[in-house]
Structure formats: structure tokens, C-alpha cells
Amino acid sequence: MSPMKKALGLVLCIFSVFSFLRSEYVGKVYFRAADGNRLKRIGGRIEAPGALGLSPVRTYKESPLFVTQAVPAGSQKSLTNVAGEIRKGNLLLKRVEIDPLAGMEHRRYTQYYKGLEVLGGQIIQHFKQGRLVNTNGEYYEAINVDTTPYVSSAIARELYKVHLVKPESTETKGGTKLVVFPIKDGEYRLAYRVSLDSGDTFSMNGIIDAQTGEVIKEYSNINSDELTIGLGIGVHGDQFKLPTTYDNNVYKLEDLKKARPVNQKTYDYRTWDGQAYYVASDIDNIWDEDGALVNVHAYLGWVYDYYYLVFGRNGIDDKNLDINEVVHQTGDTDNAEWNSSNLEMFFFDSGPLGLQTAAALDVIAHEYTHGVTQFTSDLQYYCDQNAQPGALNESFSDIMGTAVEFYWQNPGEGFEKSDWVIAEDAYSTYSPNNYLRSLADPNSASWEYQGIFYPYPCHLSQCVIFPDTQEGDWGGVHFNSTLYSHAYYLLSAGGTNKVSGLSVSGIGIEKATKIFYRAWTYYMTSTADYLFAANCLLQSAGDLYGANSNEYAQTIKAMEAIGWTIN
Amino acid sequence: MEKIGVFLVSALLISSVSVSSEIKEPGFQEKPAIQTNAPRIPRSPRISLRVAYGVDLLKANKSISWSQVVYQENALYSVNYDVGKGQSFSAGMGYKFSDHLGIELGFDSASRDLLAENRASIPNPLYFNSPREADSAERRKIQESAFSLDLIYSIPFGKLGLDLYAGPTYFSTRAELTSAIAFTESAYPYDSVSISPQTEKLRKSVIGFNAGSSMNLYLSKNFAVFITARYLWAKADFQPSSGIPQLNLALGGLRLGGGLKLVF
Numbered sequence: 001m002s003p004m005k006k007a008l009g010l011v012l013c014i015f016s017v018f019s020f021l022r023s024e025y026v027g028k029v030y031f032r033a034a035d036g037n038r039l040k041r042i043g044g045r046i047e048a049p050g051a052l053g054l055s056p057v058r059t060y061k062e063s064p065l066f067v068t069q070a071v072p073a074g075s076q077k078s079l080t081n082v083a084g085e086i087r088k089g090n091l092l093l094k095r096v097e098i099d100p101l102a103g104m105e106h107r108r109y110t111q112y113y114k115g116l117e118v119l120g121g122q123i124i125q126h127f128k129q130g131r132l133v134n135t136n137g138e139y140y141e142a143i144n145v146d147t148t149p150y151v152s153s154a155i156a157r158e159l160y161k162v163h164l165v166k167p168e169s170t171e172t173k174g175g176t177k178l179v180v181f182p183i184k185d186g187e188y189r190l191a192y193r194v195s196l197d198s199g200d201t202f203s204m205n206g207i208i209d210a211q212t213g214e215v216i217k218e219y220s221n222i223n224s225d226e227l228t229i230g231l232g233i234g235v236h237g238d239q240f241k242l243p244t245t246y247d248n249n250v251y252k253l254e255d256l257k258k259a260r261p262v263n264q265k266t267y268d269y270r271t272w273d274g275q276a277y278y279v280a281s282d283i284d285n286i287w288d289e290d291g292a293l294v295n296v297h298a299y300l301g302w303v304y305d306y307y308y309l310v311f312g313r314n315g316i317d318d319k320n321l322d323i324n325e326v327v328h329q330t331g332d333t334d335n336a337e338w339n340s341s342n343l344e345m346f347f348f349d350s351g352p353l354g355l356q357t358a359a360a361l362d363v364i365a366h367e368y369t370h371g372v373t374q375f376t377s378d379l380q381y382y383c384d385q386n387a388q389p390g391a392l393n394e395s396f397s398d399i400m401g402t403a404v405e406f407y408w409q410n411p412g413e414g415f416e417k418s419d420w421v422i423a424e425d426a427y428s429t430y431s432p433n434n435y436l437r438s439l440a441d442p443n444s445a446s447w448e449y450q451g452i453f454y455p456y457p458c459h460l461s462q463c464v465i466f467p468d469t470q471e472g473d474w475g476g477v478h479f480n481s482t483l484y485s486h487a488y489y490l491l492s493a494g495g496t497n498k499v500s501g502l503s504v505s506g507i508g509i510e511k512a513t514k515i516f517y518r519a520w521t522y523y524m525t526s527t528a529d530y531l532f533a534a535n536c537l538l539q540s541a542g543d544l545y546g547a548n549s550n551e552y553a554q555t556i557k558a559m560e561a562i563g564w565t566i567n
Numbered sequence: 568m569e570k571i572g573v574f575l576v577s578a579l580l581i582s583s584v585s586v587s588s589e590i591k592e593p594g595f596q597e598k599p600a601i602q603t604n605a606p607r608i609p610r611s612p613r614i615s616l617r618v619a620y621g622v623d624l625l626k627a628n629k630s631i632s633w634s635q636v637v638y639q640e641n642a643l644y645s646v647n648y649d650v651g652k653g654q655s656f657s658a659g660m661g662y663k664f665s666d667h668l669g670i671e672l673g674f675d676s677a678s679r680d681l682l683a684e685n686r687a688s689i690p691n692p693l694y695f696n697s698p699r700e701a702d703s704a705e706r707r708k709i710q711e712s713a714f715s716l717d718l719i720y721s722i723p724f725g726k727l728g729l730d731l732y733a734g735p736t737y738f739s740t741r742a743e744l745t746s747a748i749a750f751t752e753s754a755y756p757y758d759s760v761s762i763s764p765q766t767e768k769l770r771k772s773v774i775g776f777n778a779g780s781s782m783n784l785y786l787s788k789n790f791a792v793f794i795t796a797r798y799l800w801a802k803a804d805f806q807p808s809s810g811i812p813q814l815n816l817a818l819g820g821l822r823l824g825g826g827l828k829l830v831f
Contacts, residue, residue: 094808095746096766098705227692231639241639241693259692261755301693309756 082109082123082135089115091123091139104128113143118180119193119207145180145188149210153178156192156213160206163215169196169204181207181216191216227259230285232294235359236415236425240298244285251285253297260304262320266297269328269346277326292358296327296347299364306365306404307372310510311517316343316371323368327358334426336363338370345371353427360425361408361416362401369400377524383475385465387529390477395484396520398422402439402485403513420489439489442482443498447473456482459499460530460563484533487558488516497561504557511551515541534559538566612789612830615661615671619795621824623653623679631812640690643698646683646745646764648814650709653679655822657797659715667721671732675713675799677822681742682706685764689750691757699760701750707743707766711818713799714739715777726785730793733778738801738818743768746807767807775801775819783828791828796821 085091091109098105104126111121123137151159153176161167175195180188190210197204207217230242230251243259244251253266268290271278280293287294300323307313314320325345334355336347345367347358357363370393373379379393401422409418413432415425421435437456438444446453449466456479457463463480466472473479490497492513494506506512515537523536537555545551556566632645659673684704691697717734746767752760779797786792799819806813 093768096743096768098764098766227638229638229692239639239695241691241695243693259755305693305756 082125085111085123085139094122104133105130109137111139113140113145113180114147116147116178116180116190118143118182118188120182140180140182140188142186143180143188145190146211147178147180147190149178149190149192151192151208151210151213153192153194156208156210157194157196159213160194160196160208160215163206164196164204171195172197178210179207183216189216228285229259230282230287232287232298233291234295234298235291235356237291238416240294242285242287242294242297243301244282246285250281250283253280253282253287253293255301260301262304262315262323264297264300264304264323265325266293266300267324267326268293269326269330280327292327292347292349292356295361296325296345296358296364299361300325300345300368302361302408303365303368303404306407310407310513313372316368317375321371321375336367338367338374340370340374343371355423355426356428357423357426360423362398362405363423363426364401365404366397366401366422369397372400373397373520376521377528378526379520379524379528380526381474381477382468383465383473383477383480384468387527388463388475388480389527389529390474391463391480392484392520392524392528392530392533394477394481395488396516398437398439398481398485399488399513399516402488403509406509420493437478437482437485439482439485440493440495441498442486447476447479449473454479458482458486458497458562461499463530483530483562484516487537487562488512490561491515491554491558500561500563502557502561504554504561505550507551507554511545514544515551515555518544531564534564613663613669614831615659615663615669615828616830617657617659617661617793617826617828619657619793619824619826621655621657621795621797621822621826623655623677623820623822625820626651627817627820629814629816631814633811638690638692640695640698642690642750643688644748644811645686646748646814647686648744648816649680649682649684650816651680651682653677653709655824657822657824657826661719663719663721666723669719669721670734671715671717671719673713673715673717675711675715675797675822677711677713679709679711680706681709683745683764685745685748685762687748687750687760687762689752689760692752693757699752699758701760701762703762703764705764705766709816710741712739713737713775713777713819715799717777728783728785728791730781730783732780734776736775736777736799736801736819737772738775738799738803739770739772740803740816740818741768741770742805742814742816744805744807744814746809746811765809767809769805769807771803771805773801773803773818775799777819789830791830792825793828794823794825796823798822 082091086109090112092112093107094110095108096105107125107127109123109125111118111123118140121138121140123135123139125132126134157171157176161169172195177193179191179193181191182188192208192210194206194208195204196206206215208214209216228244228246228251230244232240232242234240242253243255243264245254245256245258255264257263265279267277268280269277280290304315304323316323321343324343325347327347329346329348331348332351333348334351334353334357336345336357338345350356373393373396379389379396381390381393383390402420406418409416411418413419413430415430420440421438423436424430424434427434436445442456442458446455449472454464455462460483463483464476466476466479468475489495490504490506492506492509494504496503519533519536519540523539524533528536537559538552541552541555560566627650628647629650630645630647632643634641634643636642655675655677657673657675659671661669661671663669682704684702686700686702688698688700691699713736715734715736717732719730719732722729743766745764747765748762749765750760750762777797777799779795781793781795783791783793798821801818802815803818804813804815
């Protein structure tokens with residue numbers, strides 16, 4: 001043998017061995033035979049089943065996916081010779097998915113007909129340790145479609161736009177594609193798949209017949225099982241995420257246990273038809289026209305979250321009672337309310353002060369907390385010489401309103417900032433002097449009764465019992481609330497009481513809130529008075545931090561600062 | 568790859584023994600210019616075959632990132648690819664026009680580690696500016712085949728011979744890249760997310776170049792061992808079908824290795 005021949009032989013030997021070792025598993029494809037009962041192995045080098053006389057077969061027992069494979073008799077859908085179809089270019093690898101849990105690799109092929117994707121035609125091969133163990137999917141056979149479109153893609157797009165609820169929708173990236181669309185067994189149409197959207201919450205696919213322009217089918221790209229999150233612009237221009245529900249072609253301001261484990265519905269009182277009002281709705285889930293609705297829906301979610309995250313509390317009743325709120329209630333009053341009968345919150349449109357209470361996070365948390373109180377201590381809504389449960393009730397709502405504000409907002413001046421005053425965000429313009437009550441300096445605001453302005457109390461000696469009428473604030477439930485909300489401020493931030501001159505070193509708002517929350521929800525009774533409340537607080541502080549702790553000592557100081565003598 | 572190397576080395580050793588035995592056949596005549604019995608540098612043989620095994624020395628790092636609106640906010644995704652060291656096998660067949668000049672058709676196959684670090688920052692469904700972070704890392708491979716046509720300049724030094732070569736290279740590369748990153752999130756209050764990258768095997772063929780040198784030590788008239796340093800280079804853009812940004816990778820790199828050579 002000549003050196004040249006030897007050399008060539010050696011090179012061929014090297015390359016053949018090398019290429020053999022490098023060969024892929026593409027040649028080891030199992031396919032479903034026509035008899036439907038066995039999987040036969042073919043290979044890249046074994047051109048026909050059984051060519052080596054081995055005919056390795058596998059039964060369905062080793063291929064559980066086939067057992068459940070729904071290929072109805074007579075259907076045009078079937079599994080086919082995968083390897084052959086890949087070679088012909090009728091199946092193109094679309095995706096390889098790694099399945100670390102099962103240690104598998106799944107290769108997903110898309111079916112093509114004369115270069116056009118056949119919608120729904122997919123074959124998936126399942127590999128384990130590089131070895132094909134299963135194949136499933138749907139393959140459309142006997143397709144016979146004229147692939148020449150008579151309608152252009154631009155016209156198809158326009159036809160679909162006209163068909164849509166939102167004709168201003170625009171084409172998504174790569175949004176129009178000529179495809180083969182199976183209508184039913186054995187029938188196919190040449191069609192455009194047109195994908196249009198408008199914003200992030202409206203996205204539709206339309207199948208437009210490429211011969212006639214008919215809209216054959218359409219479906220949304222928005223998966224209704226996923227969270228539907230809208231974008232809202234609040235009263236003061238801030239953006240909020242809004243859990244909403246897509247229903248009947250509109251988005252509704254309601255979250256039916258999807259984003260949060262509680263049903264929340266925000267009603268628009270202006271929809272009142274004499275019998276009911278309805279959940280607010282929007283066409284595109286961009287809520288940019290009514291800040292009050294946005295603020296209430298978003299903020300009540302935040303309040304729910306605060307109670308859950310800080311105290312592990314599941315909603316108003318700790319059993320995820322539905323949160324129902326009504327916005328734009330009329331009545332010419334600067335007010336918001338918790339209706340203990342209907343278990344609903346109401347937020348009124350502006351009264352004499354021009355307040356939009358829906359815009360204030362502390363107000364919304366305040367009303368929600370009335371509900372919490374109803375399902376815990378159930379402090380009754382009155383205030384007299386014998387008991388002041390109504391004042392304690394209002395006090396707790398201001399305390400928790402402030403705590404929620406500090407939890408979600410940054411401290412500072414201006415809208416959407418946390419501070420020690422109530423309802424500052426309800427005003428149309430920000431001013432440090434615009435608020436209803438102050439926890440830091442209760443005396444800085446007044447309650448008017450029969451033409452006389454009474455400074456809100458910061459000390460027991462300043463408390464006043466008014467008549468048990470609406471004008472008299474039901475004995476002064478709001479008026480006298482600042483006694484304990486001021487104590488909360490002193491315990492949280494530290495300070496000196498204006499009347500007693502006694503100082504308290506703040507232990508921080510988180511610890512102070514826990515002491516008050518436990519006292520009000522676990523120890524308080526429905527007809528508690530001021531003294532009972534002080535004892536509840538000491539008990540709570542002792543439980544949480546111990547009788548020898550600084551927290552307990554400062555709680556005592558806070559009580560002394562507002563007028564109590566501790567023995 | 569190591570098995571291939573062992574196989575080829577064995578094959579060549581057997582082949583060289585066979586060739587050596589032919590040297591002793593009566594018909595063979597040594598050239599008069601060579602006075603000693605020591606192996607000499609062949610000047611007249613024109614055909615050469617070589618095989619080599621080597622390592623890729625240069626590492627590379629590339630990142631891609633993209634964003635997508637999730638929950639009314641941008642979710643940020645990134646994949647950082649660390650292309651690590653690898654092993655290579657090469658073979659070639661050369662032809663000399665003269666004592667100094669020749670050409671060689673060579674084939675290189677390399678497999679390099681590819682560490683894909685996938686990261687995602689997924690917005691919270693309920694609040695702005697409260698993203699949840701997640702990452703994952705996967706070891707994959709880049710398979711690279713390169714066919715080179717080189718011009719060789721040889722400089723003999725006694726038993727030694729230095730080959731300098733350079734020429735165009737056709738690269739065929741296959742890499743498994745991240746094509747998308749899906750996320751799943753924990754239930755309310757949505758504290759955490761986990762990600763599962765989807766991958767796609769992409770092929771890319773590009774033209775580049777290579778250059779290098781080999782130092783040959785002739786153990787017999789027809790057989791030599793050599794060490795080689797070769798630099799191969801090409802740029803390849805891998806575009807996943809999902810539409811995420813393409814990955815621009817520099818192929819090849821510096822490969823050091825050694826091998827066996829037969830000349831005829």
C-alpha cells in the first residue's frame with residue numbers, strides 16, 4: 001500500500017470514528033407506528049425499522065404519556081414519524097426545556113406546512129439522560145391548502161382592528177404571521193394570525209382568513225388565571241398597582257381572592273340606580289380618570305397587607321371578611337365612615353372643607369381599623385362620665401392609621417408622606433397646617449361645639465364630655481380620642497407632654513404599635529374607660545417586653561405624662 | 568474526547584511502527600547528504616498528517632440583559648455567560664510545495680464549559696419599587712468545530728522544525744443558550760420568586776482566521792512529535808428565537824497542545 005493511500009485511509013478512519021463519537025441522539029427517534037401499538041426505533045444510519053434485524057420495540061407500558069394521548073379515531077391529528085418529518089423540515093425545533101426536577105429534557109417541535117406554521121401542530125420529545133423515553137403531541141396530516149393569500153397582511157390587520165373593542169390597538173412585535181389554521185378534522189385554512197395590543201392589559205390574537213378576510217377566531221393573550229394588575233393614578237398623581245378582574249370585556253375594581261386572600265370590591269356610589277351601586281369599571285385597566293377610586297382600592301389593599309405582615313391578621317375579622325368600600329358617597333360632608341351594620345366603608349365626596357378623604361391613607365386605615373375593633377374589643381361608640389369606649393375606639397383608629405402611614409410612606413412633609421397628623425392628604429393642597437387631628441400636638445387643632453372651639457386634649461385634665469348627640473360628637477368620641485393617640489405618639493417618638501411637663505423616651509413606632517394593638521385587640525372590653533385602657537397598655541407592654549424592660553418603663557411614663565398616677 | 572485522543576494516539580503509534588518497518592526494506596535508499604544513522608529532518612516528503620490534543624486557555628465573559636413589563640413595571644432579566652477553559656482535538660493534512668512552503672487543511676473540535684448565570688428582578692404585583700430577586704446557574708457546553716486552510720512556512724533546525732502557519736477558518740458552533748426566563752412566585756404576600764430558564768440550542772457558522780506555530784521534534788524520518796500554539800478567532804452572534812438580545816461571542820481562542828505528525 002502506498003504511503004498516500006495509507007495516509008488517506010488513516011484520515012478517513014480518524015474522521016469516521018470522530019464523527020461517530022460526536023453523533024447526536026437525533027438519529028434515535030421513536031415514532032408511533034401506523035398500527036398505533038408499538039414504538040419502533042429508527043435511526044440516522046438505520047434507514048428503516050428493523051434494518052439491522054434488531055427491531056427494538058417498546059410498549060406503551062414504558063410510555064405512559066401515550067396511554068393518555070387523546071388522538072381520537074379518525075382524527076387527522078396523530079403522532080407520526082418524527083425523524084422523517086424533521087428531515088423534511090415539517091417539524092422544526094422550537095424550544096428545549098430543561099426539567100431539573102425530573103432530570104429530563106423536553107424538545108418541542110412545531111409543525112410546518114410548506115414553510116408555514118400549522119397552528120397547534122406540535123410534537124414534544126422527552127429525553128432522560130440523553131435517551132428518548134417518550135413522545136407526544138399533535139400532528140396534522142393530509143393538509144392540502146393553497147398557500148397563496150388573496151388578502152394582504154396589512155388588510156388583515158386593519159380588518160381585525162375594526163373588529164376589536166379597541167380599534168386603536170397596535171400590532172405587537174412580529175404580530176402578523178401567515179399560518180395554516182386547522183378548522184376541524186381534515187379542514188384547514190390559510191390565515192393570518194394577527195396580534196394586537198393596547199397597553200399592557202389588552203392584547204388579542206385574531207385568526208383572519210387569508211383568502212376571504214373573515215375573522216375565524218380570536219382569543220386574548222391575557223391569561224385570566226394570572227393576576228390582573230391595573231395601573232391607577234391617585235388623587236395626588238401618584239401611581240398605584242390595582243388588583244382587578246377582567247369580566248365581560250371590562251376591568252373591574254375588584255379582587256376576588258386572587259392577588260390577596262380576601263375579596264375586595266370598590267363600588268362607585270354614582271352608579272346607584274335606585275336599588276344598588278356597582279363595582280367601578282374601566283375599559284383598559286389604566287385607571288387615570290378617578291383618583292379617589294384608585295386611592296381607596298389601592299390603600300385598602302395596603303392596610304390589609306399591613307395587618308397581615310405586621311400582626312399576621314387575616315382581614316377585618318381575622319377570617320378574611322370581604323372588604324367592601326363605596327366611593328363618591330354624597331352628603332356634602334368631609335367624612336368617611338365604617339358602617340358596622342353593612343360592614344362597609346364609605347368615602348364621601350367633598351363637604352365644606354373640600355376634603356377628599358379617599359385620598360388619605362391614614363383615613364382609610366382609620367376606617368378599616370373600626371372594623372377590626374368591631375371584631376375584637378368591640379368598643380362601643382359613646383363617651384360619657386362612666387366610660388369612654390367611643391373615644392378609645394377613635395383613638396385606636398387614629399393610632400393604626402398613623403402606623404400604617406409610617407409603614408408604607410416615607411416620613412416628611414407633603415402629600416403621600418408619613419407624619420403625626422390625620423387626613424393631611426385629604427386636602428386639595430398641602431400645608432403643614434392642614435389636618436384634622438395631631439397626635440404629636442393635639443392642642444394644635446380644635447373641635448367646634450356650639451360656636452366654641454375646644455382644643456383636642458393631650459392630657460386627662462383637658463378631656464371634655466359633650467352631649468350624646470351627633471353635634472356633641474356622641475359625647476366626644478373624636479374629640480377625646482387624642483388623649484391616647486398622644487400617649488402613643490410619646491411612646492413612639494418620645495417627647496414632653498404640654499400639660500404635665502413629663503417626658504417620655506420613645507421606643508419606636510413599631511414597638512409602640514405592638515403594645516397598643518395587643519392592648520386594644522386582646523385586653524380591651526367593649527365599655528372600657530380611660531383607666532382601663534391604661535391598665536391594658538401596661539399589661540400589654542409587660543407581656544411583650546417584660547416588667548423590667550425599658551419599653552415597660554416608658555409605657556408607664558407615657559401614662560403618667562397624660563395624667564395618670566401609677567402606684 | 569479523551570477516548571478519542573487515546574484512540575488516535577494508539578492508531579498513529581501503530582501506523583508509525585508500520586512505517587518504520589518499511590524504512591528497513593531493501594528498496595529504500597537513504598539520501599547521500601545524510602551521513603549519520605540518526606533520524607533526520609525530511610526535506611523531500613510532501614504529505615503530512617498530524618493529530619493533536621490541547622487545551623483552550625482563554626476565558627471569556629459576556630452578558631445580555633433585557634426587560635419586559637410585568638405587573639405594570641419593568642421586570643429585568645440578565646444572563647451572564649462565563650466561557651471557561653476547554654479541551655480541543657485537532658487533525659490536519661498538509662502538502663508541501665517546497666522545503667519551506669506548504670498548505671494544510673485542518674480540523675479543530677473543541678468543547679468548552681459555559682456557565683450561564685441567569686438573574687431576574689421581578690416586580691411585586693402589589694407595589695411599585697419592591698422587586699423580588701432570583702438567580703440560577705447552569706453549566707452547559709459550547710461545541711466548536713473549525714476547518715482551517717493554512718499557509719505553512721517551515722524552518723528546519725536539525726531534528727527540530729518550526730512551522731508557522733496562518734489562514735482562514737470556518738467555524739461551526741453549537742451553544743445552548745438561555746432563550747427565556749420564566750418565573751414563578753410564592754403565594755401572597757409574594758415575598759419571593761424562583762426562575763426557570765428555558766434554553767435553546769443554537770448553531771452558528773462564521774468565517775474567522777487562525778494563526779500559530781508548531782515546534783516539531785523528528786524521532787524518525789517519518790514521525791515527529793510536536794507542540795503547538797494556535798490562536799483562532801471569529802465573532803458569532805447567537806440570536807435566540809424568543810427575541811431576547813443576541814449574544815455576541817468570540818469563538819476560538821488560544822489553544823496549546825501537542826501531538827503526533829507523520830510525513831510521507
